Amino acid sequence: MNVKGIESSERPAFPGRSNHLRSFWLAVLILLLASLCAASVAVGTRDVDWGDIVAALRGQADNIGQAAIALRIPRTFAALLAGAALGLAGAIMQGVTRNPLADPGILGVNMGASLAVVIGVAWFGISSANAYIWTAIFGAGTAAVFVYTIGSLGRGGATPLKLALAGAATSVAFSSMVIAVVLPRGDIAGGIRAWQIGGVGGVTFERISHVLPFLAVGFAISLLSARKLNVLALGDELAAGVGEHVAAARAMAAFGAILLCGAITAICGPIGFLGLVVPHLCRLLVGVDHRWLLPFSTLTGACLLLIADIAGRIVARPAELDVGIVTALIGAPFFIWLVRHQRVREL
Numbered sequence: 001m002n003v004k005g006i007e008s009s010e011r012p013a014f015p016g017r018s019n020h021l022r023s024f025w026l027a028v029l030i031l032l033l034a035s036l037c038a039a040s041v042a043v044g045t046r047d048v049d050w051g052d053i054v055a056a057l058r059g060q061a062d063n064i065g066q067a068a069i070a071l072r073i074p075r076t077f078a079a080l081l082a083g084a085a086l087g088l089a090g091a092i093m094q095g096v097t098r099n100p101l102a103d104p105g106i107l108g109v110n111m112g113a114s115l116a117v118v119i120g121v122a123w124f125g126i127s128s129a130n131a132y133i134w135t136a137i138f139g140a141g142t143a144a145v146f147v148y149t150i151g152s153l154g155r156g157g158a159t160p161l162k163l164a165l166a167g168a169a170t171s172v173a174f175s176s177m178v179i180a181v182v183l184p185r186g187d188i189a190g191g192i193r194a195w196q197i198g199g200v201g202g203v204t205f206e207r208i209s210h211v212l213p214f215l216a217v218g219f220a221i222s223l224l225s226a227r228k229l230n231v232l233a234l235g236d237e238l239a240a241g242v243g244e245h246v247a248a249a250r251a252m253a254a255f256g257a258i259l260l261c262g263a264i265t266a267i268c269g270p271i272g273f274l275g276l277v278v279p280h281l282c283r284l285l286v287g288v289d290h291r292w293l294l295p296f297s298t299l300t301g302a303c304l305l306l307i308a309d310i311a312g313r314i315v316a317r318p319a320e321l322d323v324g325i326v327t328a329l330i331g332a333p334f335f336i337w338l339v340r341h342q343r344v345r346e347l
Contacts, residue, residue, distance in 0.1 A: 022292055025285045029299040033080075036306040040076040043310050044068060045318050078203035079309045079323065080302045082268050085215060085260040087301015090275020091282070091294055092222050092257040095229035096250050097148075100280070101164040101338065104140075104261045105272030108170035112143020113265035114196060115174045115181075121188055122181050129210035129266075137214070137262030143170060144258055198271035198324025200309055207267050214263040219298070221256030226290040229253055233288065271324050273331020274301055280338070 042048050046068050086104060093102040093109075104110045116139020120126040126135060147170050151163035182192050228249035231239045236246050264271070278301045279293065286292040305323060308330070312321035 022286050026296070026299075029296070029303060033299060033303050033306070036303055036310070037076055037080065040079065040306050040310055041069060041072045044072060044313050045320075074203055074205045074208060075200050075309070076306070077205070078200040078208055078268065079305045081208065081211075081215060082200060082264045082271060082323075083274060083302040083305025084298045085218065085264045085301070086271060086274040087278035087297040087299075087304070088219065088222050088294060089257040089260045090277075090301070091279040091290070091297035092225065092229070092253050093275065094279050095232065095290055095293075096253050096257070097163055098233065099163050101161075101276070101335075102167075103273060103276035104257070105171065105270065106164060106276060106335070107167035108143045108147050108174060109140045109258065109261050110265050110270035110272060111171045111174040111178075112146075113137070113140040113262050114270045115139055115178050116142070117266065118178050118181050118192055121192065122185050129207060132266040133211055133214060133263055136266035137259060140262035140265065141255075141258045143174070144254060146170060195269040197322045198269040198327075199322030200268055200305075201320065201322065203267055211263040211267055214259055218256050218259030218263065221252060222260065223294055223298075225249070225253035225256060226294050229290040229294075233290075269324060271305070271327055273327050273335065274305060276338075277331050277334050278304060280334075 048068055089104050089109075090102070093104065093107060094100060096102075097107075113136040116135045117126075117132055120131065120135040126132060147163065147167045150170070151159070151166040154162070178192075178196065182189050228244065231242060231244045232246065232249055234242075239246050239249070278297050282293055282296040282300050286296050305327070308323045308326035312323055312326045315321060
């Protein structure tokens with residue numbers, strides 16, 4: 001059986017499929033990411049120019065400029081990591097489930113991490129960074145298993161539509177449970193509500209340092225699963241026929257995505273829709289080959305979250321909108337369009 005022929009025949013035609021065009025878009029994304037990182041440091045309630053940034057690095061800027069830059073550098077790094085992680089996790093989840101509607105938020109993974117953290121804070125008094133991270137990862141994994149189990153029930157197994165419905169219902173249920181846990185606890189309600197919106201403001205390098213090992217493992221596992229996801233795209237029977245252990249391959253990729261979602265949710269809160277939008281944009285550029293799709297989703301996710309964070313600072317001056325609000329404003333209409341205008345199909 002000619003597996004390569006089957007794989008190529010099932011892939012839809014997308015623009016930008018040649019390696020030259022892929023390399024071009026890769027260079028564009030890298031340049032855009034560098035520009036956005038610079039803009040993220042420069043733009044805010046008090047704009048700073050390159051002279052201020054250089055002076056701050058030398059310790060010569062005025063106190064206000066130094067303070068602004070000192071806060072924005074870790075915030076920029078957090079937005080870069082969060083966007084990259086969520087974009088990659090979204091591509092992984094869509095590949096694992098063969099569901100174009102999959103997303104860490106839509107499938108309930110982010111809300112599962114959020115519920116676990118809230119319960120840990122309210123009932124068990126967790127306070128350390130590592131406790132937050134492990135609790136969030138546990139909640140994300142539990143939610144993922146629960147949604148996939150529910151979506152697999154009945155005729156046809158885990159179809160894209162059933163997974164999306166199971167994830168949406170689970171997200172709503174977990175959100176209600178979060179409210180039920182927080183309401184009696186006035187001492188933690190304010191902080192939990194602000195964290196639940198999802199944002200990168202106030203994130204410090206100390207908090208980032210705690211999640212870096214988890215993110216490093218998550219990125220490595222996810223990116224190394226590209227070939228396995230290409231095989232899984234052929235269907236379970238064909239994948240098994242060419243020697244792939246379907247359950248192990250799916251579990252490996254899903255574990256990487258869960259690590260990414262749990263770690264990011266622990267420090268930034270649940271940020272939705274980014275993992276839905278990014279993979280679809282990247283498929284238009286590089287096609288469905290996960291060896292290209294996963295790295296592009298990582299870079300594009302970082303770019304989009306930086307754009308959302310910068311936009312949130314500009315449109316609400318002198319206050320700001322958290323990135324969770326901005327991504328919802330972008331992602332919700334995209335999700336509606338996707339459901340209404342695209343046939344739900346296996347990727």
